[in-house]
Amino acid sequence: MSVKDLLLALCVIVAWGVNFVVIKVGLHDMPPFxxxxxxxxxVALPAIFFVRPPKVPLRWLALYGLTISFGQFAFLFLAINLGMPAGLASLVLQAQAFFTLLLGALLLAEKLRWHHIAGIVIASGGMFLLATTAHGVQAAxxxxxxxxxxxxxxSLCWGMGNITNKVIMRNGSVPVMSLVVWSALIPVGPFLLCSWLFEGQAAIVHSxxxxxxxxxxxxxxxxxxxTVLGYGIWGSLLSRYETWRVAPLSLLVPVVGILSAALLLGETLSMRxxxxxxxxxxxxxxxVFGGHLKRPRTVRA
Structure with missing residues (x-):
């Protein structure tokens, strides 16, 4: 990955890390759906009047919108609304990297090498350390x-959305912003229906x-x-690199999420x-870089 693309990925990571604090703030006075x-x-309005629709089959556009948009945020917003701490939510959601790698191997025949597995195992240990410090993120x-x-x-829906994005881009060049904007129309109806059914007309009007x-x-x-900037950049990176190069970078999101929660929500950080x-x-x-390591050559006598 080039330095420019790596910096873009890091910008998305910061935006998505702070995103969990913003969700928590937004849910103070408005129901999740x-x-x-x-x-x-x-996201969709008024952008759809200025961005051409993507030339992709409607079923793929619908699948992308229902997974990475509706599925991911319906579950995430509901979890945070039920009390999931912002910092810990940013951590657990990064299981999407594992789901993406597994789905990429199963559905797209992408290879998993030793350093991919080793990196995931090591990162999982770090996630375990963060998850067990309940007093630091008020998890209890x-x-x-x-x-x-x-x-x-x-996180599973996010991983499915990543794979759908990959398939869409493989079948033809699709402008990322076009995909982001037009796919945003897909979840609006389901979210409004869920809000009407589960949150009620009175809550909608009052909010x-x-x-x-x-x-x-x-x-x-x-x-x-x-959404627009974050997923636009992320989708572009996924279309140009293998999923194992891009998806694991999201493991840095909970680091930003917990730090921003500490600074903005007053959640304390422990040494663990x-x-x-x-x-x-x-x-x-x-x-990411384990593949560049080479075993030392055996010197012959």
Whole structure:
């Protein structure tokens, strides 16, 4: 990966790390399904009037929108709304890297080498260290089997969306921004339907009539920075590199997520959390650069 693309990936990582804090703020005064519906409505409108629709089969566009947009954020917003801490949510969601690698191997016949597996194992150790420091991210107050399963379901949907993106790009050159904007139309209807069924008309009307400035700012961030810019850049990287080069970089997102939660939400960091972050970075380095390591040659007598 070139230096330019690596810097772009790091910008996306920072945006997505802070994204979890913004979600937490947005959910203070708005129910999750309505917040998600407005997020993707802002992504699609008015951009669809200026961006041409992608030349892809409707079934692939629908699958992309239903996995990486509707599925991922329906589960994630619901988990955070039920009490999942922002820092820990950013950590558990990165299981998408594992799902992406596994799906890439099973469906796209991409090879997994020793350094990919070693990097994942090492990074998993760092994730375990972070996850076991409950007092640092206030995990004990909101982590239940339900919220953990919801967040893992969100990560699975993200991984499926990554593979769908890869298939779409393999079948022809598709402008990334076109895919992001037009696929944002797909989840708006399902989110509004879920909001109507599970959150109720009264909650919808009250949230819209009494919307706060911080909710508006959260929606702007979620729509234009985390979605349009974030997924636009991420989709472009996935279309030009193997999934194992791009997906593992997202393991840095929880590091940013926990740090931003500490700075903006007052969540404290322990030494074990710092150690876990360092282990994750080391696992990432092994995963990405381990293939360049060569075994020492045997000197013949």
């Amino acid at each position: 309505l917040l998600a519906a407005l997020r993707f409505a802002l 107050s909101g982590v239940t089997i339900t919220t953990m399963l919801l967040t893992l379901a969100a 819209l009539v009494h919307i706060h400035l911080q909710t508006i700012l959260a929606l702007i961030y979620l729509a234009f920075i985390a 959390q710092v150690g876990g972050a360092i282990v994750i970075v080391f696992g990432l380095v092994i995963n």
